[in-house]
Every structure is written in C-alpha cells, then in structure tokens.
Amino acid sequence: MRVRFSLKSKLLLLSSVMFVLPWLGYQYVWEMESFLRLGQEKTLSGTAQAVATALHERPVLFEQHAAYQQVVVPGKDLYAYQLKQPIRLDGDLSEWTDFSKRSVYYNQQNLLPEFKTLTPSSISFNHTVGQYQQHLYLAFDVQDNHVVLREPNSYRIDKNDYLEISIEDNDGVFKRYIFASNQQAGWVNAYPVDINNRAELPERKIQGYWRNSPEGYRLELRLPVSWVGAKAGFAIYDVDDKIERSVVSAIGTANTQKAADLGTILVPSPEIDSIIKGLSYNQSRIWVVDKHGRVLAKSGSIYASAQKSAKPDSHPLMQSLQSFLQPLYDTILTQPAQTFIDQLKDAVQLQDQALLSALKGVPDTLWRLSPDKQAVIISAAHPIFIGGEVLGAVVVEETTHGIRSLRNQALESLFNQIVLLLLAGSCVFLLFAFRISGRIQTLQSQLIAAVDKQGRITGNVKAEKTQDELGDLSRSVSDLVQRLAEYNLYLQSMSSRMSHEFKTPLAVIRSSIDALKQQESQLQGNAFVIRANEGLQRLDAMLTAMTEATRLEQSIQNEDKEIFDLAQVVEGCIAGHTLAFSAQKFALEIQKADYRVMGSPDLIAQMMDKILANAIEFSVGDNQIEIELKVVKSKAILEVKNVGQPLPETMYDRLFDSMVSIRKENTATQQQKPHLGLGLYIARLVSQFHEGKISACNRQDGQPGVCLQFEIQRLNLIQ
Numbered sequence: 001m002r003v004r005f006s007l008k009s010k011l012l013l014l015s016s017v018m019f020v021l022p023w024l025g026y027q028y029v030w031e032m033e034s035f036l037r038l039g040q041e042k043t044l045s046g047t048a049q050a051v052a053t054a055l056h057e058r059p060v061l062f063e064q065h066a067a068y069q070q071v072v073v074p075g076k077d078l079y080a081y082q083l084k085q086p087i088r089l090d091g092d093l094s095e096w097t098d099f100s101k102r103s104v105y106y107n108q109q110n111l112l113p114e115f116k117t118l119t120p121s122s123i124s125f126n127h128t129v130g131q132y133q134q135h136l137y138l139a140f141d142v143q144d145n146h147v148v149l150r151e152p153n154s155y156r157i158d159k160n161d162y163l164e165i166s167i168e169d170n171d172g173v174f175k176r177y178i179f180a181s182n183q184q185a186g187w188v189n190a191y192p193v194d195i196n197n198r199a200e201l202p203e204r205k206i207q208g209y210w211r212n213s214p215e216g217y218r219l220e221l222r223l224p225v226s227w228v229g230a231k232a233g234f235a236i237y238d239v240d241d242k243i244e245r246s247v248v249s250a251i252g253t254a255n256t257q258k259a260a261d262l263g264t265i266l267v268p269s270p271e272i273d274s275i276i277k278g279l280s281y282n283q284s285r286i287w288v289v290d291k292h293g294r295v296l297a298k299s300g301s302i303y304a305s306a307q308k309s310a311k312p313d314s315h316p317l318m319q320s321l322q323s324f325l326q327p328l329y330d331t332i333l334t335q336p337a338q339t340f341i342d343q344l345k346d347a348v349q350l351q352d353q354a355l356l357s358a359l360k361g362v363p364d365t366l367w368r369l370s371p372d373k374q375a376v377i378i379s380a381a382h383p384i385f386i387g388g389e390v391l392g393a394v395v396v397e398e399t400t401h402g403i404r405s406l407r408n409q410a411l412e413s414l415f416n417q418i419v420l421l422l423l424a425g426s427c428v429f430l431l432f433a434f435r436i437s438g439r440i441q442t443l444q445s446q447l448i449a450a451v452d453k454q455g456r457i458t459g460n461v462k463a464e465k466t467q468d469e470l471g472d473l474s475r476s477v478s479d480l481v482q483r484l485a486e487y488n489l490y491l492q493s494m495s496s497r498m499s500h501e502f503k504t505p506l507a508v509i510r511s512s513i514d515a516l517k518q519q520e521s522q523l524q525g526n527a528f529v530i531r532a533n534e535g536l537q538r539l540d541a542m543l544t545a546m547t548e549a550t551r552l553e554q555s556i557q558n559e560d561k562e563i564f565d566l567a568q569v570v571e572g573c574i575a576g577h578t579l580a581f582s583a584q585k586f587a588l589e590i591q592k593a594d595y596r597v598m599g600s601p602d603l604i605a606q607m608m609d610k611i612l613a614n615a616i617e618f619s620v621g622d623n624q625i626e627i628e629l630k631v632v633k634s635k636a637i638l639e640v641k642n643v644g645q646p647l648p649e650t651m652y653d654r655l656f657d658s659m660v661s662i663r664k665e666n667t668a669t670q671q672q673k674p675h676l677g678l679g680l681y682i683a684r685l686v687s688q689f690h691e692g693k694i695s696a697c698n699r700q701d702g703q704p705g706v707c708l709q710f711e712i713q714r715l716n717l718i719q
Helices: 007-055 093-102 270-279 316-332 353-359 401-450 469-519 527-557 566-580 601-618 668-672 679-689
Strands: 104-106 124-132 135-143 162-168 174-179 185-192 203-213 216-224 231-239 247-252 285-290 295-300 364-369 376-386 389-399 562-565 586-590 596-599 625-632 635-641 693-698 706-713
Touching (some): 007 270, 007 376, 007 389, 007 401, 135 231, 270 285, 353 389, 389 401, 401 469, 469 527, 562 566, 566 586, 566 601, 566 625, 566 635, 601 706, 679 693
Parallel strands (some): 586 625
Antiparallel strands (some): 162 231, 174 185, 185 203, 231 247, 364 376, 376 389, 562 596
16 A cells, blocks of 8 residues: 655655754764863863963972972871861860871881880870961870879879870971870970980970870870971880889881981972962862872862853743753753762872873873762873972863853753744744645645536636746646636537538438439339438437437526425336336336435436336346335435346446447447437436436346446435
8 A cells, every 4th residue: 555645744754854953953062062171171281281380490389308208108108188277185086087087097017116026015096187277286096005194293204105206307407205194184295305215394386185085095286387397207105014114115107216217297388379279260179299199289179160050041932942941951961960079079199190190291181080970070280390300290170060061051052943943944844835735735626626527627727826836837727627628618519510510411311312212213122222211310310319418418407306206207117118118027126215306307207218228228138127216324226237248347437428338339239220328428417417326337146237326315304
C-alpha cells in the first residue's frame, strides 16, 4: 500500500530542516566554550606569570632558612598554619579542633639519639603550630602515664617533666629554653639554659600555660614570629620517678642538643601575602609556594566563580519563554554546582604535575576534577627565580563555572530565539501550505463540479487573478474547461442536427425507389432494390432512436414530479411485457412495503422498458427473467436478472454511457435491427432525474448472467 503524502505534509517535512538550527547553535556555543576555556587557561597563565614577575629577584621575601633548605623532613620541618583568631592560652585545646587532622604525632620512633638505647617509655605527644599576625602559637598534647612536676622551691628545672625548645637565630646563635611547671595548671616561663641545663632569668617574650590532663598534660605557648629564627626544634623530656627525678626518655621533632640537627618552621610570609592580595582576582585563588611545595601565602577563593550571575532578558516575551523552558534547560544543561569539595581549601603543601613542572623552571597548566566531580578546576603554575635559581612558584587556580554559566546563558538565549524562529517559521510554512493546498483543493472542487460522472461539462472553473504558477494553472484549466464545454455542447446537439439533416435525403431516396417500383414492375423483386429498402429502414430506425434520446433529454428538464407507487408501475410494466413477449418467462417478487416515491411514473415506465428489453435480448434459452423489488433501509431497490452472457469487468461503469454496446457485430439480428447503445443511456437519464442510482454487475448467485439494479429514495410520509 502506497503512503499518500499531501502537499501540506511535504511542506511541513521540508520545514523540519529548520530543526537543524538548534544543533548548529549548540555546536557553535560548544566551540565558543572551547575557545573560552583556552582563553581562561591563557589568562591564568598570564596571571601566574605576572605574580611571579612581582616576586622575582626579591630574596628578602625568602630570607628564612626554611625557604632555602634542600630537603624537607616530615615531622622535623614544621609548618605554621594560619589562625583565624588568636588562641587563648588556658591549656584547653578545643580552639585547635580545626587543626586536629593536621597535628603531628610523635612517639618512640622520634626518640632523641641519647635515649634510643634505654628502655622504651610510654611517652608520646601531638604537636601543632599556628600563626596569627606576628605571633606563633604552639600546642603540645602529651600522653604520659606518670606526670612529675617541678618541686616548688627547686632551682633545677630539668628534674621533672619539661619541654625544651632549641633555636638558631638569624645571626647563627644557638639557644635552648626549658618550660616546666610546679603546679597542675598555671602559667609557665621559658628559662634559657646552658649546656648543663642551668637556668637563667626567664624569657619575657614567651608566654605559656600548663594544664594536666587524664592522659598526661597539655601545654600552649605564644612567642613572636621573629624570635623563632632560622632553625628550631622541640622535645618532651620524661621523668617517671619523683624521688630519683632522672630523665628516662625524650622524644622530639629534632635533636635539640645540636644546632645542626634542628629542623625549621615555615611561616607564611605576610609580605608575599600583601603582594598577591593586590594582584588577585575575585574569582581566582593564588598560591605562592617554596621549592618544596609548601605554601608561603594564599589569597582569594575558587568558590566565588561558582556563583551564577544570570542576566535575564529584558523583553517580556523572552522572559515568559525563558520561564516556560527553564525546567527543560535545568534538565538538559549541566548547571554549575553551587558547592563542591575543594581538597586544597586549607592545604599547606601542593603537589601536582603543573607545580612540579614549574619548580623545574617550565610554566605549565593542569585541568582536574574536584573529588565529588562537581567542578572542573584549572591551575596555572609559573616559577619564581632568585639569583637564577627556582626558589618557589606561583599557582593560580580557577573553576570553569563562570564559563559554564556563560555557556548556559548563551545556549538558553540562543535556544529561546531559535524556538521563536521555529514557531514563527512553522506558522508561516503552515499558513503557506494551507494557502497553497486550499487553492489546489478549490481548483479540484471546481473541476469535479464542472464535469459530471458521464464526462459532460455542467459548469465552469473560475479563473484566479493571482500572478503565480497556480494562478496560471487556474486560468489555463478555466479556458480548457470552457472550450471542452463548447465542444460537449456541439456533440450533444449533433444527433438532433444529424437527424434533421438526414430526413430530407432519406425521403428523396425512398420516394425515388417507390417511383422506380411503380414505373418498372420487374424491379419489385430485384435484390438490389430489396437491399436498398433494408438500408433505408435501418437508417430510419437509427434516426428514430437518436431522436427519441434527444427528445427524452429535453423533456426530462421540464418534467413535473409527483408522488406515485413504484410497485404499481413495476407490476404494470411486467404485465405488459408478459403479453407482448409471450415466449419469455418473467418472475416478479415484490417485498411487502411502502414504495411511494417522488418522480414521474411515465419515465419510470420508459426506464423499465429499456431495462427489460436489454434483459430479454441478452437472455438465452427458455430461462426466466427475475424481477425483484425490495426495501433496504430508506431506499427502494429494483433488481432485474437474466441468464446469459456475463459482462466484461471493464464495462461495469461504461455500460450506461451514450453509444456504448457490447452486442456482437455481423449477426443477422444486427443487420435487421440497429443498436446504438442508447437504451441503457436513457435508463441512466431517468435514474438521474429521480436522484437515484443505476448499476450493472454479473450475478453473484452462481448463474451466468447480468443483474441490473436501480435504487431510489422512498418518501417518509405520515399516514
């Protein structure tokens, strides 16, 4: 089965090509996002280079020994974390909760060299270093099962549990300080000691607080940043016996007895911090690290770029469309996450491929996903040179949320405009399709109305005035129909003109033959005269038939309609034919019903004469002709069936046309009686006058022959 595509469907299908516009728009915005990302990468690289340039060849910013050391030992080289507020010295470590995961744990593996051969003790401690402005804060949480305090009046400060701090200042002077307490909770002083641990006057620059705990004791200290110096080390000495008061164990960050063994404390540089704050952007984060990756300064936050800065369209129509499509955009487009996990938020040391490359002297960039895969972070690293040596690097980080927000806004704006364009374009195409289709359908309707089922021209086609191809077609068809109508009228009037024109020559020929017969008696039985008479009779019969059809066509137009009983007319016709054709058998069956119809009983009788004459002529043998009148719904149906030659299927529709006959040529009957195929044509004219339907088909009951059927609408009269 072939699928039919109307003109409207084809135009709409062609208009669907417009739907490629969203795909092209998406590809364009995607390419734009790629260029923006490349631009963002270059911008961050330029920012990192600018910050690094501001720090080049400024050794005063890296004057601490920690920045120059070649090797960093975890636990020995410490980092001072930035504090948000100063620590209250009270021995309560609750203010250090945020740094509990960053504290360093020391146990027997960190024994000082002179105690490694002794019996291990249970002493251990957690140590944290913080910085707030110009002060360092130290926290020690010591686990000791036997806490031995200093005796109240003792001059010795090393016959008890104590903390020892060793430093080497910027001038290279090695100093040691001991912190010991003679009470379970209270302030403690820092006593400078010599090589034999003999105490001097307390150091007033250092403040401390000692508090015993269920696990041992806790110690909090505050000291100036500048006082720490280039190197530093911390050690906890343990005394378990209150009587002997000898040190049994000591663990620490480094060997506090030798300056060469001390570690370092890396303090973020306030000078570097002030420089990068002036150069930073509100959507970027800038790190300055030393050559070991430890953070010297940090400024900015990458969360700022995660905020979506939408700029709604000012046009009310676009705002309404945006509100309508926003749920779809939220579903399809990947929206920037407002929150995500930043694993480097409070990092004190950086270690990635871009930084490693920068610390080798080669700038580099790196793209990475956040741990929760909610953000894409780009970082650019650039080396810092001092004296031709890479002493650190600048790392600039930023998320792609800004680009993603810009991409989403561009896509939303573009798709809003495309949707409007598609709607407007579809409406225009639809209206155009309906307009074209309507004009074609109008032309088709006019053509159908202008030509009836028999091919006669009964109307005209109105020519369009539109100056386009359809207008040209309409005018051409109108002209063609007009010429066909004139030719059809000529053909319709030909039979009457021919019959009129043939009468005079036929009368002359007939009178001449009669005169010859009277003058020459020997011509009475002449074969040529007989054949001439037969030809005249046939011509006369043909003219009579043509005249009858023409008169009937003309009389039908003026015939009046009346209400009559169709069954009575059929019965009368069958009775007359039974008397006229005594050798032919007729079988009439009329279903009991009301057969009153509107029309002309005389014309119905003429139609019955033509139908029955056709049935009798094509009937073979002594088979009867069956006539049945029945009711189907609101219609009366008359069927006339004979037994004889079946109809060719191609003649079903043409049988009732004028001058159409299926009789065999050159038969004796054909020579005696001419047939022009006008009988059933007259029957069709009568049927059309009564607004009925007449048709012919082969019998369906298994017998050979033809069934002629006539349908007419019955009247629904109130008795």
